[in-house]
Amino acid sequence: MKTENQKAWLFVLPVLALVAFNALIPMMTVVNYSVQETFGDNVFFWQGLDWFQQILRSERFHDALGRQFLFTFLILVIEVPLGIAIALSMPRKGFWVPVCLVLMALPMLIPWNVVGAMWNIFTLPDIGLLGYFLNHVLGINYDMTQDPVAAWVTIVTMDVWHWTSLVVLLSYAGLVSIPDAYYQAAKIDGASNWAVFRFIQLPKMKTVLTIAILLRFMDSFNIYTEPFVLTGGGPGNSTTLLSIDLVKIALGQFDLGPAAAMSLIYFAITLLVSWLFYTLMTKDDLN
C-alpha cells in the first residue's frame, strides 16, 4: 500500500492562515456588507440581492465601467506593440544591455502616488515642464483640469510611461532566449524581417507576452492611485474609473452596501476577463 505523507499540510498551513487573514476574511466581510443595510452601531438589515441589482442597473456604474474598459483597452493597444518594438530594438549583447535594462526598469521603481504627483506637476499649464511647453511654446491649449480629452491623454500617457517597461522587459526575456541558429536558419531560408518576427520572435515571445498582457490588464483595470492623484477623477467625472468611483461610494458617501456589491461585481469582471484571456491564449499549447 502506498503511504501518504501528511506532513506537507504543515507547510501549507502558514500560507493558508496568512491568505485567510489578508484575503478570505476581508472578502467575506465584503460579501456580508453586500447583502445587508447598516446604519452603524453594528445593526444590520437583510437586503438580499438588492444592492447588486441597483449597481448593475445604475447608469453611473455603466459609465465608470465603460471608462474603465476604454482606459484598459487604450493602454494595452499602446503598451503591447510599443513594448515589443522597444524590446526588438534593444541590443542583445554588449555594454549597452545593462544600461538599457536599468533605464527600462526605472519608471517601474517609482511609487504610484509619486508617479501621479510627478505628472501632475509636469503637466501644470503655467509651471509644469510639459504644460508650459505645450501652452506657451507650441501654443496648444492644454489644461487637463479643464479639458476631458487632455485629462485622458495625460492619464494614458502616464500609464504608458510607467508600465511599458514591464512589457519591454518580459518581451526582451523572451527574445534573448531564442538561439542564434533560428535567425541563421531564417536568413538561409530567405525569410523577410517580417517573417522572422511573425514566425520566430512572436511565437517564442508568446508565453511571456501572455503574462505581460494579463498583468497589464489586471493592473490597469484596478488602477487607482495614479489617476486619483493626477486628476482626482475629473474634470467632472470624465476620468472617474471604476476604482475611483468605488472609493467615492464607499468612503465618500459611506454607502457600504452598494460599494460592497460593486466591488464584488468589479472583482468578478476582472477574474472573468483574465480567465477567458488566459484560457484562450494557452489553449493551443494543451493540444
Next chain:
Amino acid sequence: MAKITLSKLRHSYLPNPASESDYALKEIDLDWSDGGAYALLGPSGCGKSTLLNIISGLLVPSDGKILFDDKDVTTLPPDQRNIAQVFQFPVIYDTMTVYDNLAFPLRNRARDEATVKTRVTAIAEMLELTEMLNTRAAGLSPDTKQKISMGRGLVREDVNVVMFDEPLTVIDPHLKWKLRSKLKELHQRVKATMIYVTHDQTEALTFADQVVVMQLGEVVQVGTPVELFERPAHTFVGHFIGSPGMNILPCALVDGAAHFADQAIALEGPINGSPEGKTEIGIRPEFVSLASSGLPATVTKVSDVGRHTVVECTAGGERINAIIEGQAPEKGATVHLEFRRDQTRLYVDGWLATTAEEAMA
C-alpha cells in the same frame, strides 16, 4: 549545384589580429567538387564551424575568397548564395505545420504553389514525413524535427551546397544510425554537394567520400576514410581517427634508421629528405602484434571490447596499444611486440616523413 573553392581563406574574430594565434582559421585552400559528400572533422574549437559559417555566408572572412563555380561570393549574404544549412539543434517554425515548414524556403522565394506542392511532397516522401505533413511541427520528437530541418535544406532543387553542422547531436543513439544512413541515401538521390561538420569520426567516415580533418584552425589532411585511416598525414589525424588512436612513439634517428627503446624499428620505406626536429614513429594498434621476439614490453591493462581485445603495454617508458584477436596475455605479463613494417611510419614535427616502398616501385 556548384563547385566550391576556398582561396587563401583566413578568419579572426578579433578586429585587429596581430599574431598567428589570433586567427580562428589559418590560411585554407580547398576545392569541393560538385555533388561530393564531404565531412569536416575535428575536435571542438578547431574552426570547423567557423569555416562552415563562412561558406554559408553567416560570416565574412578576414582574408581570402570563396568562389561558387568561379563566381566570387565572399561578401554575399546567405540568402543570395543559394545554400542550405542544418543546425546542431533542430530549427522549427513552431506555429506552422510540417508542410508549411518545408514550404517556407520556397514561399519566401515566391515560387508558385504548384511547384511548392510538388517539391514538398517529394521531399516529405524521401524523409518519410508524408503522414505528418498536416500536423503542427511544435510537438514532434527531436529526430523528426531534425528531419524537417533537413527537408527545408533539400527542398530547393537548385541549392549549391547543403551543410550540416553536427546535426545528430541531440538525436538518441539508436536513431542516429537511422538518420545517418538516411542522409547518405539522400545524398545519392539528390546529388547535391553536402558538407557535414562533426567531431565524431564514425559520423564523418560513414557519411563522406572525402574527409577534411582540421586542427587548431588548419586543414591537416584531406582524404577518403581509408586514406585517413591507413596513411595519416599528421600524427593528429592518426591519433584522432581510430579507436584507440595511432601509437605515437618518440624515436631517435641513428644512421638514418629509427630507434625506439634502443631497438631499430623498420619503417615502411625511406625517410624523405634529411629530417630535423621532433621525430616520432606512428603505428596503429591494429598493426601491432604479440610475437616471440621483438620489442619487449609489459602489459599494463587488458580491455575486452567484444570483437577484439585492446592490450595496453609499456615499453621504453611509452604506452603502446595493440589490438589482439583471440587469446590475450595477462596483466603484468612480459611480451614482445612486433610492428607490421608496411604500416610503420616516421613523423617529423607531426608530419608524415616516409614514403611507402610499394608506392615507389
